[in-house]
Amino acid sequence: MSDAQAQIFEGGFRPYTGPRLGARLSTRTLYTYSLGRLLGRKRRFRSKLIPIASAVVSWVGAIGLIFWAALFALIIDVDFDTVRGYYRFAWIGIVLFSILATPTLLTTDRRSGLLSLYLASPLSRTRYLGAQTMAIHTLLVALSLVPVLILGIVYTALGVGPGNAGDFAIFVLRAIAASISLALLPTALGVAICSAARRAGIAMVLIALCLLVPQGIVNLLVEVAGAPAELGVLDPMNLSWSLTKRSFALPLESGTGVSPVESVATWVVVLATLGWSALLGGFALWRYRRVEVER
Amino acid sequence: MVIVESAGVVKRFGSTLALDGVDVTIGEGITGLLGANGAGKTTLLTLILGLRERDEGDLRVLGVDPDSAGPEVRQRLGFSPEHHHLPGDMTAADLVAHIARLHGLPRVQATQRASDTLWEVGLGEERFRPIGTMSTGQLQRVKLAQAVAHHPELVILDEPTDGLDPMQRTDMLALISRLAAEHGINMLISSHHLTEVERVCTSVVMLEAGRVARAGRVSDLTVGGAGLVVEVYERAADLAAALSGAGFEARAEDDEVVRVANAGEARGAESACADAVRDAVADLGLGLRSLLPEHVSLADVFTSSQPEGGGS
Numbered sequence: 001m002s003d004a005q006a007q008i009f010e011g012g013f014r015p016y017t018g019p020r021l022g023a024r025l026s027t028r029t030l031y032t033y034s035l036g037r038l039l040g041r042k043r044r045f046r047s048k049l050i051p052i053a054s055a056v057v058s059w060v061g062a063i064g065l066i067f068w069a070a071l072f073a074l075i076i077d078v079d080f081d082t083v084r085g086y087y088r089f090a091w092i093g094i095v096l097f098s099i100l101a102t103p104t105l106l107t108t109d110r111r112s113g114l115l116s117l118y119l120a121s122p123l124s125r126t127r128y129l130g131a132q133t134m135a136i137h138t139l140l141v142a143l144s145l146v147p148v149l150i151l152g153i154v155y156t157a158l159g160v161g162p163g164n165a166g167d168f169a170i171f172v173l174r175a176i177a178a179s180i181s182l183a184l185l186p187t188a189l190g191v192a193i194c195s196a197a198r199r200a201g202i203a204m205v206l207i208a209l210c211l212l213v214p215q216g217i218v219n220l221l222v223e224v225a226g227a228p229a230e231l232g233v234l235d236p237m238n239l240s241w242s243l244t245k246r247s248f249a250l251p252l253e254s255g256t257g258v259s260p261v262e263s264v265a266t267w268v269v270v271l272a273t274l275g276w277s278a279l280l281g282g283f284a285l286w287r288y289r290r291v292e293v294e295r
Numbered sequence: 296m297v298i299v300e301s302a303g304v305v306k307r308f309g310s311t312l313a314l315d316g317v318d319v320t321i322g323e324g325i326t327g328l329l330g331a332n333g334a335g336k337t338t339l340l341t342l343i344l345g346l347r348e349r350d351e352g353d354l355r356v357l358g359v360d361p362d363s364a365g366p367e368v369r370q371r372l373g374f375s376p377e378h379h380h381l382p383g384d385m386t387a388a389d390l391v392a393h394i395a396r397l398h399g400l401p402r403v404q405a406t407q408r409a410s411d412t413l414w415e416v417g418l419g420e421e422r423f424r425p426i427g428t429m430s431t432g433q434l435q436r437v438k439l440a441q442a443v444a445h446h447p448e449l450v451i452l453d454e455p456t457d458g459l460d461p462m463q464r465t466d467m468l469a470l471i472s473r474l475a476a477e478h479g480i481n482m483l484i485s486s487h488h489l490t491e492v493e494r495v496c497t498s499v500v501m502l503e504a505g506r507v508a509r510a511g512r513v514s515d516l517t518v519g520g521a522g523l524v525v526e527v528y529e530r531a532a533d534l535a536a537a538l539s540g541a542g543f544e545a546r547a548e549d550d551e552v553v554r555v556a557n558a559g560e561a562r563g564a565e566s567a568c569a570d571a572v573r574d575a576v577a578d579l580g581l582g583l584r585s586l587l588p589e590h591v592s593l594a595d596v597f598t599s600s601q602p603e604g605g606g607s
Contacts, residue, residue, distance in 0.1 A: 013415035015478060016408060016446035020399035023366040029396045043384050113380035117441065120344055120374035120451075121397040122366035 023122040027131045030123060034135035038101050050100045054143060058093030062086060062147030066154050086151060087178060087244055090144030094186055095211055095237070097143060102136055102190030103203035110198060115291065125288045133191050133281070140183035148175045178248035184273060185236045186211065188280035195287035211237050215259065222260040232261030233272035243269050296323055297355075298449050298481050299343060304352035306338050306505075313338040315505035316352065325475050325482040327492035327513075329597055330502035336485050339502065340451055343483075345369060357448055370399050373442035373450040377457060377485075379434045383427025387413055390426060391441045398445035405444075412444040413437075416470060431458040435467060443480060450474075452484045456491060464488075468495045493517065493593040501597055509596060516596050522556040525572050526584040537575040543568060554589065 040048030065086065109115045109132075118128050152171050155161035162168040190207050197203040218235040221227040233239055238259035245252060246269065252262045261269060299321040306314040314335045330336045341347045343356050345365030354361060361368040381390065392409035396402065413422040416436040421429070426437060435455060442450050455471060456464040472495050475482050486492050492499060493513060501509040509516060522544075527534055531547040538545035544556040555568055569586060576583045 013408075013411045013443075013478065016400070016404070018404055019401065020370055020445075021401065022370065022399055025399055026366075026397045029393070033393060042386075042389065047384070108382070111380065112382040113376060113378050114382055116376045116378070117374070117394055118397065119346060120369060120372070120376075121394065122370045122399060123397060124366060 023124070023127060026122045027127045030118065030128065030131040031135050034105055034132055035138060038105055038135060038139050047104070050097065050104070051139075054093045054097035054101070057096055058090045058143045059147045061089035062151050065151055086148055087144060087182065087241075087248065087250075090147065090179075091182060091241060091244075093143045094140050094183060097140060098136075098186035098190045098211065099204050099208045101139075102187075102207065103194050103197070103200035105136065106132060106191065106194035107198060107200045107203050110291070111200075119291075125291070126285065129191070129195075129285055129288050133187060133284075136190060137180075137183055137187040140187055141179045144182055145175060145179035148179070174248050178244045181243040181247050181273065182240050184243075184277050185240045185280075188277040188284075189236060192280035192284045192287075195284040218260065229260040229263045230268060232259055232264055233268065233276075235259060235261060236276065238262075239269065239273055239276070243273050298322060298326075298357060299483070300353075300355045302353045304339075304342065304354050305350045306335075306342060306347065307350050313505055314342070314349070317502075317505070317507055319500050319507050319510055321483065321500065322498065323481050324497035325471065325484060325495055327496035327499040328483055328485040328502070329487075329489065329492060329499055329593075330508075334502040335505040336502055338505075340453070340483075340485060343368075343451065344372065344374065371448045373398075373445065373447035373480075375438040375442040375450070375452045375455060377453040379431060379438075379458065381426045381434065381437065383425060385426055386423045387418055387426055387429070387433075387437045387440070388422040390437065391422075391444045394441040395444040398447070400445050408444050408446075409440075412440045415474075416440045417466075432460075432463040432467075435459060435463075436470075439467075439470070439474075443474060443478075446478070447480065449481045449483060452482060454486055455484060456486070456488060464491065471495055489592075489594045489597055499593065513593065517591050517593055522554060522589045523568055523572060524585075524587050524589050525553040525555060525576075526551055526586075527553070527576065528582040528584060530579065530581060533579055534572075534575055534581060537579060538571060541571050541575065543571055551584070 036042065039051045109118070115128075119125065123131070149172065152161055152168070152175065156168060162171045186207075189210055190203075193206045193210065194203045197206060214235040215237055218231055218238075222229055222231055232242075238261050242252070242259065242261045242264075244250075246266050297320055299319070301317050301319050304314055304317040305312070317335070317339065328336050328339070338347070342349055342354060343361060345356075345361030345368050348362045356368050357371055359368050385393075388406075388409050391412060392405045395405035395408055400408065410419075410422060413419055416439055418433060418436050418440065421433060426434070429437065435458070439452070439455065442452065452471070456467050459467060468491055471482060471484070474480050484492065484496060496513055498512050499510065499516065500507060525531075525534065529550060531550050531553045535545040535547040535553045538553070538555055545553055546556075547553050555572060572586060573583075
């Protein structure tokens with residue numbers, strides 16, 4: 001480099017004259033940052049345990065099924081419905097992740113004071129809540145969708161999956177719809193509860209109770225007290241599961257011990273899921289509109 | 296340039312009137328926002344940040360209405376809260392870069408400026424330490440760094456010296472003054488420490504029961520009006536007696552200092568008082584050390600603006 005080319009670059013704090021990319025970038029920044037936080041990125045090892053455990057629960061079954069198919073596809077009949085039934089595994093991972101991870105994101109923001117910094121940025125309360133909700137929902141969807149898609153590809157490659165490109169496209173679309181359906185209510189429930197509870201521990205207990213307890217009560221009311229089957233829409237866990245089955249064209253069940261929501265018309269299940277999601281989302285938004293920015 | 300301008304701003308929370316027709320103009324430089332608890336400081340700050348909508352009146356922050364353009368206003372503001380709760384497992388560099396990104400800076404610039412800003416506030420060596428391991432003094436600097444990293448036009452600092460020892464307070468105030476003077480960042484400081492506000496602020500706004508009790512430049516509020524302070528080398532009592540004989544209200548504090556009231560509001564009155572002091576000193580053959588307008592501290596101004604039993 002000649003003397004004429006040499007330059008001294010000024011270092012240190014100085015005025016910023018570059019672009020400012022607005023509220024849309026802020027929302028995207030928070031979304032990607034929250035995805036990282038939920039996965040334990042740049043956090044202590046114990047923060048990584050929840051996503052690891054959820055992924056293990058959701059994905060280990062898929063890995064087993066791939067080995068099963070790979071070993072026996074050429075010897076005995078391997079039923080593609082095994083892949084459809086895989087959502088049962090994924091559901092456990094989703095419940096685990098909803099209970100343990102959602103509160104660590106939302107209640108921690110309030111307790112750590114980050115919320116006041118967020119709300120003093122171009123983010124509005126709606127954008128803040130939207131970014132956080134999307135981050136949670138994205139990971140919950142990924143927990144079930146990724147292993148199912150991998151299974152679908154492997155089974156297809158082994159000749160036991162969808163027969164042609166059209167069928168495979170339908171399989172993918174149904175898988176996406178099923179995964180979104182499965183994650184919708186746990187996301188909405190988690191966000192709504194976290195908007196009201198300040199402590200992560202309390203939020204975890206409440207999410208677990210709301211997901212797990214209504215099932216027994218609704219079954220009891222319908223089977224013993226003779227309440228109408230439509231009462232099944234009050235059971236968020238089976239409501240989500242039933243919508244997933246319908247999205248993925250899985251056979252519905254009937255009989256004693258089966259959730260009453262299985263016998264409810266599909267349009268009622270869809271409306272109930274959307275209604276619950278809107279109600280819970282509206283409650284969360286109402287709560288966040290009332291949150292005072294901490295000094 | 297006017298940074299914040301309000302006219303008749305009213306804010307109610309149910310039946311509580313938090314702001315009762317606030318008229319204020321905040322210009323460039325460092326401005327102190329003073330008031331007792333419940334005077335309306337926090338409410339005014341949330342209105343400036345566009346986090347609450349006013350009920351009546353007009354408010355412009357950097358020329359924009361924060362009610363209708365909250366995100367646009369907040370993109371040009373920085374905020375350092377009073378509380379010290381920051382995510383303990385984040386490093387200072389990550390937090391500052393993250394907040395800069397949220398204010399619209401591209402990733403590379405945000406990361407670079409986070410590092411530069413932490414060096415500027417004296418945390419260069421500590422920037423990769425988790426915030427949870429930092430002292431209160433370091434936390435205050437992290438809060439300041441995240442507020443200024445995106446180079447806002449106005450920074451709102453809420454109790455920036457809270458929890459600091461006297462030496463750290465001095466350092467922090469010097470840092471705030473330097474950032475304002477060298478980098479042209481306007482500051483609005485909400486504080487209970489009147490001496491600190493007096494030391495660093497160019498202007499103050501005093502709120503009382505949701506109204507502006509006093510506002511203006513610190514130099515205007517703290518000087519003049521009350522009288523003169525005369526320092527002589529000896530026989531202050533004789534000087535006081537001579538001035539009293541000439542019709543002025545004079546009192547010797549000790550053998551060297553005389554306080555002369557009755558300077559009055561008008562410039563002429565103050566000038567006549569100074570002339571009388573000069574003549575009396577000459578007549579008595581005293582040595583004059585100093586003749587200054589009586590200084591009123593910001594604390595005196597603040598106390599006089601508060602109702603009986605008020606203040607903080």
